Amino acid sequence: MITEESIERLKQMIDIADVVGSYLELTKSGASFKALCPFHGEKTPSLIIHPQKGFYHCFGCGASGDAIKFVMEYEKLTYPEAIEKIAGLYNVSLSYTDVASNAPKSSLLEKLSSFYQKRLESEPNALEYLKSRSVHTNMIERFEIGYAPASSETLRFLEGGFFSQNEALELGALAEENGRLYARFIDRLTFPIYAPNRKLVGFGGRTMGNHPAKYINSPQTKLFNKSKLLYGYPLAKEAILKEGKIIVTEGYLDVILLHQAGFSYAVATLGTALTLDHLPLLSKGEPKILLSYDGDKAGIAAALKASRLLANHGKEGGVVLFSGGLDPADMVAQKRIEELNRLFLRPTPFVEFVLQKSVESYDLSSPLQKEAALKECGGFLRTLSPLLQEEYKPLLASLLKIPASLIRTVKSPRHPLAPPKEGIGAGGSELAEASLIKTILEQPRLLEFVLEYLDSEVFGVHQAEFELLKLGEFEHPKLLRILLQERIHPLEESVLKEQLRLMLRHFYSKKLKEIAANKSLDFKIRAFWLGKIRVHLEKLEKGGLVPYESFGAL
Structure with a gap:
């Protein structure tokens, strides 16, 4: 059994973003990260990872927990197995209450790899092949290259090591056909394949004979998924x-x-x-x-x-x-x-x-083929950012020998050139306010700048969310919902300033009407504020910004 002390020591070292990031592609979202949830099917990210608090939560299916829970759920492991997996990721040695009986033993794959490496030493044909490819001895050792002999030899080795046939089948070391067991790798050079946490999960093999499949890999197993692995990654x-x-x-x-x-x-x-x-x-x-x-x-x-x-x-x-x-x-x-x-x-x-290879696949002497090339390459360009679209338009025009004006590009929805001027509503439209909040969530450094000009009172729909921003509650569910909504796009800094100006103009225009209509106010106070607001509005109309001003109990 793993001691509580070593588990606690490991927990103090764990960065949940590192652990989850070894399985999923993470995108930065303010102080957190987001990703596609692996526990239910989805096309837009709803999994939020909180490094500071050390937990994850999915707003789609409700899955949540710490790094250990994530590994347990993702890998279908027990709690001790997940602890050992993460310890391997951090290269941490665990302590066990009974070292003799509970310490991790060399796995079947590790033993098999050692067998293959030892067997290579007595296989001149395989050694000669490696020499012919100029592979040095130190590289053979570093990459633990081995040789898988005849099926009968491998079967005898596994039987002698008292490994169960079921385990060997589950890990892809053996295969079964019509009730007959045989070694998966026969007369092949073997290349051990390690997961990023340095755990041996399978093998690749190159035939030394005339087998039609020159290279094969271990089959898909609970450990081995070739679509998620890169050979040599732990060493690189x-x-x-x-x-x-x-x-x-x-x-x-x-x-x-x-x-x-x-x-x-x-x-x-x-x-x-x-x-x-x-x-x-x-x-x-x-x-x-x-x-x-x-x-x-x-x-x-x-x-x-x-x-x-x-x-x-x-x-x-x-x-x-x-x-x-x-x-x-x-x-x-x-x-x-x-x-x-x-x-x-x-x-x-x-x-x-x-662009080059796509254009080369068409016969540009044919107008119809050239048009098809333009359609394909233009479609590809439009999946990129506006900047990249503009940068590569001249190249595509040159490759196709057409005017650049014929290449149609689109504005990226993620970087609108200007916020909508219609439908500002009370303190700004809901979408405009949400875009402003999302911008701050993704770039917290902008909060101090925004606070020079806005306070919650300026907002119409999202006053509560802006108050949470001021308090630094970036991981509050209300803010995380804004982060997760794909229809809400963060603003470029130049667009952010324009959004501030529009919100302030609406706010002060509204206040101008309220104060002008408030006959209970002292005449001098009303005249003072009306004059001040008109100065603010004049500056805003000219494209400038003015600091937020509280009207107190007016």
Whole structure:
């Protein structure tokens, strides 16, 4: 049993945003984060993560709890298993009440990996292959490369270690067909695959014979999901954070040889296209993402799909394609390290790559084909921010050999150029007020600036929410609801000032009418305030701002 002391020690170290962020892509929302809830189907984020308070809450399905609860629910683990999982993430050693019987034992996969590594030492064909690919001995050890022998040898090893067949089947070490058990990996080089928390979850294997499937991976299991994993990530993580970049390749040997050449921030997808599920890992530390793909038809198609995904999510980086049938591993083997370095220093930006390759797929000598190319590329551009749309319009016009005026772009709904001037209503429309509040929630530094000009009295619909902002209650449910509503868009700072001006103009116009109609007020007091308000309104009409003024008990 894990001791309470070590559990408490671990809890003090846990950052819930780190833990949840290792599973989901998080977006900053003021002092909190938001994400798509994994516990129910949704298209807009309703899961809020509170780092300061250490808990999460979903406004869609009601799921809530701390980091341990999240891991339990997401991974379907028991409480002790979730503790051990998080301890692995933080590289923390846990204490147990009975070390002999309760300390974690080496898993079946770890034992199997050791068996494969030992078996490689006596397999000359596999060693010769690695030598032919210029893989150094220290890289074989670092990446724990092994060799899976005949099925019967693996079965004998598992039986000798008293591992249950059910466990071996559940973890993908064995397979079963017509009641016959056999090893999943046979006559293959093995590449252990680790989760980001450094837990061994599966293997990749390259055939040493003539098997039609040159590479295979472990099957989908409770631990192994190839769409969420990147080969080599735990070994690359430190360099990724230090260098601020990550190279994404297509193969195990590409990763190993790139690390050998000093590019220790290289990882690989596991025989699958880059997907949304990879983004949480790729986003850690916000590195520049370099796609390193083969220059054949399949490689270009994969790079194009990945570039669209990364461009749409505002990721920085680009694409490096390798021609002549070469890949990064080949170039390292040929000692073309400087050439590799130059290629990685000059990637083709994602948007540029998408436009170039999309246009190349059409016959531009045909007007109809050119129109189809314009439609496809224009549609892609319109998924980007207004700034990027304008930046890349000249490039697309040049590629298509058409005037830039023919390329239609749209304003991003997230960055409106001006708030609506109609329908301001009492103290500003509900949507305008909510947009102002959301802006402050996402950029708390603006609160002090806004307070120079507004107070709750200026608001019509959202007075209570603005009071919560003033009190610093950024995680109050009323404010979180505003954060989660996609129809409410934060404002750029220039637009924020215009919104303040419109709200103040409405507020003072309303006060002017109220005071002018209040015959119970002393004449001098009424004249003083009417004069002051008219000065404020004159300045506001000219486009300026005036500080908020309280009218007390008037």
